[in-house]
Amino acid sequence: xxxxxxxxxxxxxxxxxxxxxxxxxxxxxxxxxxxxxxxxxxxxxxxxxxxxxxxxxxxxxxxxxxxxxxxxxxxxxxxxxxxxxxxxxxxxxxxxxxxxxxxxxxxxxxxxxxxxxxxxxxxxxxxxxxxxxxxxxxxxxxxxxxxxxxxxxxxxxxxxxxxxxxxxxxxxxxxxxxxxxxxxxxxxxxxxxxxxxxxxxxxxxxxxxxxxxxxxxxxxxxxxxxxxxxxxxxxxxxxxxxxxxxxxxxxxxxxxxxxxxxxxxxxxxxxxxxxxxxxxxxxxxxxxxxxxxxxxxxxxxxxxxxxxxxxxxxxxxxxxxxxxxxxxxxxxxxxxxxxxxxxxxxxxxxxxxxxxxxxxxxxxxxxxxxxxxxxxxxxxxxxxxxxxxxxxxxxxxxxxxxxxxxxxxxxxxxxxxxxxxxxxxxxxxxxxxxxxxxxxxxxxxxxxxxxxxxxxxx
Ligand code: NAD
Numbered sequence: 001x002x003x004x005x006x007x008x009x010x011x012x013x014x015x016x017x018x019x020x021x022x023x024x025x026x027x028x029x030x031x032x033x034x035x036x037x038x039x040x041x042x043x044x045x046x047x048x049x050x051x052x053x054x055x056x057x058x059x060x061x062x063x064x065x066x067x068x069x070x071x072x073x074x075x076x077x078x079x080x081x082x083x084x085x086x087x088x089x090x091x092x093x094x095x096x097x098x099x100x101x102x103x104x105x106x107x108x109x110x111x112x113x114x115x116x117x118x119x120x121x122x123x124x125x126x127x128x129x130x131x132x133x134x135x136x137x138x139x140x141x142x143x144x145x146x147x148x149x150x151x152x153x154x155x156x157x158x159x160x161x162x163x164x165x166x167x168x169x170x171x172x173x174x175x176x177x178x179x180x181x182x183x184x185x186x187x188x189x190x191x192x193x194x195x196x197x198x199x200x201x202x203x204x205x206x207x208x209x210x211x212x213x214x215x216x217x218x219x220x221x222x223x224x225x226x227x228x229x230x231x232x233x234x235x236x237x238x239x240x241x242x243x244x245x246x247x248x249x250x251x252x253x254x255x256x257x258x259x260x261x262x263x264x265x266x267x268x269x270x271x272x273x274x275x276x277x278x279x280x281x282x283x284x285x286x287x288x289x290x291x292x293x294x295x296x297x298x299x300x301x302x303x304x305x306x307x308x309x310x311x312x313x314x315x316x317x318x319x320x321x322x323x324x325x326x327x328x329x330x331x332x333x334x335x336x337x338x339x340x341x342x343x344x345x346x347x348x349x350x351x352x353x354x355x356x357x358x359x360x361x362x363x364x365x366x367x368x369x370x371x372x373x374x375x376x377x378x379x380x381x382x383x384x385x386x387x388x389x390x391x392x393x394x395x396x397x398x399x400x401x402x403x404x405x406x407x408x409x410x411x412x413x414x415x416x417x418x419x420x421x422x423x424x425x426x427x428x429x430x431x432x433x434x435x436x437x438x439x440x441x442x443x444x445x446x447x448x449x450x451x452x453x454x455x456x457x458x
Contacts, residue, residue: 071097078114081155088117147181180398184391193394195409201255203386248336261288334361379436
């Protein structure tokens with residue numbers, strides 16, 4: 001994943017010069033306090049490591065490296081997913097934990113940032129072995145986890161099944177104590193929230209829709225103050241449909257594509273979607289509900305042969321997977337993996353608006369290049385917070401043992417995302433910084449103010 005190590009330092013350098021921010025801090029004290037802030041916010045509080053001892057079904061005993069990084073708890077208990085992946089490492093987990101601290105601060109969630117990782121390819125283990133790995137993870141990290149300490153959630157390679165197992169083990173170790181808030185992303189029957197699965201995809205699409213709404217409402221200000229090529233596309237939308245392309249058709253991408261397909265507020269046509277194997281293209285728009293049905297019946301995959309398409313009456317051309325990034329679309333929704341737009345393909349990107357659903361799908365170099373070209377990039381920290389927002393709602397519901405209806409969840413989700421956008425967008429107008437930097441500055445401001453008010457900078 002691309003390093004964004006300098007973001008906190010850059011944000012603090014900008015804030016140091018702005019004397020209206022923390023005006024009580026002056027001269028040398030100010031310099032010292034800002035140095036302390038760089039140290040406090042850019043390094044994790046704790047990096048916990050363990051080798052899980054797991055007995056496999058064939059009788060072998062293996063030691064599996066695993067981590068939990070607790071980046072910062074200024075705003076509340078640590079919160080962030082657990083990733084099961086063969087290439088996960090301490091650096092990646094630390095970067096993701098830092099992003100969680102900043103994301104939770106941006107969206108006013110009462111959480112700090114954390115992340116976990118287990119170095120395995122989950123496909124290589126039996127269900128029984130995965131169950132044991134989950135139990136061991138909770139046993140080894142038991143002292144640092146809990147509803148008021150550190151609350152994990154699913155990430156790549158984990159889902160509601162793993163969260164159910166982990167919560168059950170936590171409950172075993174802590175009899176008689178509250179346990180529902182110890183993990184989020186659980187199944188509904190085990191105290192999970194309605195709408196959690198759809199939350200990130202819906203949030204990603206909502207962010208895009210709200211940007212468009214703002215463009216159209218504030219078009220004169222946009223055109224005067226922002227030098228980006230999307231402004232023109234947005235205005236043209238009044239006469240023509242927006243062409244949307246979605247990279248990735250998993251949990252996030254398929255929901256975002258369906259939202260775009262069904263949207264009543266904007267006229268969209270989803271002209272391309274891709275997954276790990278193919279890209280499907282139709283200049284008149286793809287039948288997203290039919291593709292969803294196919295994916296549900298085929299292990300999540302899109303049709304990859306002409307026969308599959310004709311058998312399901314789906315009109316689309318099958319094209320090379322990665323060419324999706326280069327097609328002539330108005331909006332590109334990135335919903336697959338990290339580092340997809342990089343120095344080798346950045347010059348071929350045509351879409352004037354890119355929405356980051358996945359974490360860090362654009363490398364720093366490509367981000368700078370595209371932003372300089374006037375491409376508007378809606379960053380991950382702003383667009384993909386739907387999952388953690390609904391995790392927060394799940395945590396509240398678990399504590400209260402009162403559960404919301406699905407529509408209530410979406411209303412609360414959109415309200416929270418709208419509040420964040422309403423804070424960020426006015427700052428963005430007339431401001432030299434790209435949206436991403438605006439978001440980071442806002443998060444760092446919030447964290448720094450809380451640390452200052454708590455007397456932690458002396
Ligand atoms: P997922 O595993 O359900 O789906 C991933 C999709 O990407 C699949 O359709 C897969 O076939 C496709 N894919 C894999 N490699 C590809 C490639 N090279 N080109 C095109 N498609 C490719 O994962 P998800 O839950 O949809 O999450 C997607 C990304 O968003 C992940 O990076 C995840 O960490 C991030 N994310 C997810 C959530 C969430 O709540 N789901 C929240 C925040 C961030």
